[in-house]
Amino acid sequence: MPSYLHGLLLSRNVHALPRHVRGVANAPVRAIECGGLAALVGDVGATPEAALDGVRAHDAALQAVIDARVTVAAARFGQTFTTSADVCTHLERVGARVQRVLEEFDGCGEMRLLMHDTAALDPAATTSRLDDAASPGRAYLEHLRSRVLPALRLAPALGPVVRAERVARMPRGSGAVFAHLVEFGSVDDYRSAVAAVPALAEARLVGPVALYSFAEPEL
Amino acid sequence: MSDPTELPEESYEPERIILSDLINRVLDKGVVISSHITISIADVDLIDLDLRLLISAVATLHQRIEQRARNAKLSARPPAEP
Secondary structure, three states: OOEEEEEEEEHHHHHHOOOOOEOHHHOEEEEEEEOOEEEEEEEOOOOOEOOHHHHHHHHHHHHHHHHOOOOOEEEOOOOEEOOHHHHHHHHHHHHHHHHHHHHHOOOEEEEEEEEOEOOOOOHHHHHHHHHHHHOHHHHHHHHHHHHHOOOOOOHHHHOOOOOEEEEEEOOOOEOEEEEEEEEHHHHHHHHHHHHOOHHHOOOEEEEEEOEOHHHOOOO | OOOHHHOOOOOOOHHHHHHHHHHHHHHHOOEOOOOOEEEEEOOEEEEEEOHHHHHHHHHHHHHHHHHHHHHHHHHOOOOOOO
């Protein structure tokens, strides 16, 4: 039966996984150890559907792990392997990089600050919008650049409670997602730090969740 | 699957933002260890290609639509007085 991949964690943390976790297709989730990494997989009958239920189930399995304070790197939705052994074979390509991230940030979860409008934080954004009308070509290039290399940073304002930060533009509009790696024991301090920044009053805070943004190579 | 990018611009209710982030991060973030990702809808494999290419293609499509609308607005303006 095909194995569906939910996420990756350090093999040494497998003992701390919660029991009876279910994932995509309501399949029980188990860990397969591949050297220093372990893969969280569930046996599924068919390719998962890109429906909201599947997305929620993928995330819920990872959330159960995070709720047990085990750091886990999320896998991209939709990765199914013929056998469990195939998962380990495929891991060889990116395993070393993911293991480095998990080793460095073991004990952390990802906090996500969602802002639908960052104009208050980013004076340059106003300039960009004015440029839109003057030069569509330039605006297009600016838009591409801003998706890859956002200039915004919140970590300096939030202090050392933030171990690492990645920023991405929301797919539409002028919003941004700030992903912060925070130790499980510092989540309350992080929330207090966010609450102390007036410009973040309208931001929505989600987390801790699995390492989604930090599971990818830096662009 | 409902596409969060189809929401009206003014739809910034917290629940929608959070749901949009959930969908975007699960479908567009995370470790990729397989070169192909297959996603099906209603038991039919509709997507069987590199998801990064797909996401890029959708993003580019959105940008082109927005660009076309912007250009149309500009060309509809009356010419400036000499």
